[in-house]
Amino acid sequence: QKEVEQNSGPLSVPEGAIASLNCTYSDRVSQSFFWYRQYSGKSPELIMSIYSNGDKEDGRFTAQLNKASQYVSLLIRDSQPSDSATYLCAVRALSAKYSGGSNYKLTFGKGTLLTVNP
Amino acid sequence: SAVISQKPSRDICQRGTSLTIQCQVDSQVTMMFWYRQQPGQSLTLIATANQGSEATYESGFVIDKFPISRPNLTFSTLTVSNMSPEDSSIYLCSVEGTRGETQYFGPGTRLLVL
Numbered sequence: 250q251k252e253v254e255q256n257s258g259p260l261s262v263p264e265g266a267i268a269s270l271n272c273t274y275s276d277r278v279s280q281s282f283f284w285y286r287q288y289s290g291k292s293p294e295l296i297m298s299i300y301s302n303g304d305k306e307d308g309r310f311t312a313q314l315n316k317a318s319q320y321v322s323l324l325i326r327d328s329q330p331s332d333s334a335t336y337l338c339a340v341r342a343l344s345a346k347y348s349g350g351s352n353y354k355l356t357f358g359k360g361t362l363l364t365v366n367p
Numbered sequence: 368s369a370v371i372s373q374k375p376s377r378d379i380c381q382r383g384t385s386l387t388i389q390c391q392v393d394s395q396v397t398m399m400f401w402y403r404q405q406p407g408q409s410l411t412l413i414a415t416a417n418q419g420s421e422a423t424y425e426s427g428f429v430i431d432k433f434p435i436s437r438p439n440l441t442f443s444t445l446t447v448s449n450m451s452p453e454d455s456s457i458y459l460c461s462v463e464g465t466r467g468e469t470q471y472f473g474p475g476t477r478l479l480v481l
Contacts, residue, residue, distance in 0.1 A: 355412070357410045
């Protein structure tokens with residue numbers, strides 16, 4: 250069973266602080282890694298993707314990937330109350346259910362609820 | 368990213384009945400996915416639907432309970448059959464990005480079964 254584990258929340262940080270969200274995955278052949286943000290009552294929206302080891306920055310968001318440790322993280326700098334949401338880690342790998350094709354499957358972690366306090 | 372719409376946005380149903388959820392995309396896509404998100408939980412993949420072929424179901428989900436249609440490259444339906452209160456959940460459809468790099472989600476259908 251391929252698993253994606255996220256650090257248990259909820260996580261609470263003051264406004265302006267750095268929020269750190271962590272994720273580990275069990276499938277070594279995983280190829281792509283994503284962070285989704287889900288506001289209460291809404292569907293998930295993609296905020297970051299990362300494919301190779303190292304850091305990837307986009308505005309206040311930085312994704313970090315370490316394939317040797319099977320670890321991916323998301324840092325949110327200068328956290329704002331509007332960042333308060335559940336953050337879902339997702340890992341994309343080739344699905345064993347498909348043969349002869351290139352169909353991939355996303356496996357999601359359970360999510361970490363982040364609250365940014367004004 | 369594609370624009371995805373779902374109908375209905377929410378519904379309240381009686382146990383033993385069935386509900387069909389529609390997913391419409393504004394562009395042609397090869398793969399469409401159906402997920403379930405139970406209260407307070409993450410997303411669980413129900414099945415993957417390719418146009419012109421039978422849907423592929425994940426462990427724990429069967430076609431009799433969740434029949435799926437994929438008549439063309441922009442549309443799919445998921446039926447939740449013989450519903451019980453345990454089926455109360457958000458049902459989401461998603462599609463892969465144009466480069467196949469990730470998935471984008473529709474707004475979801477919130478189902479409550481009494």
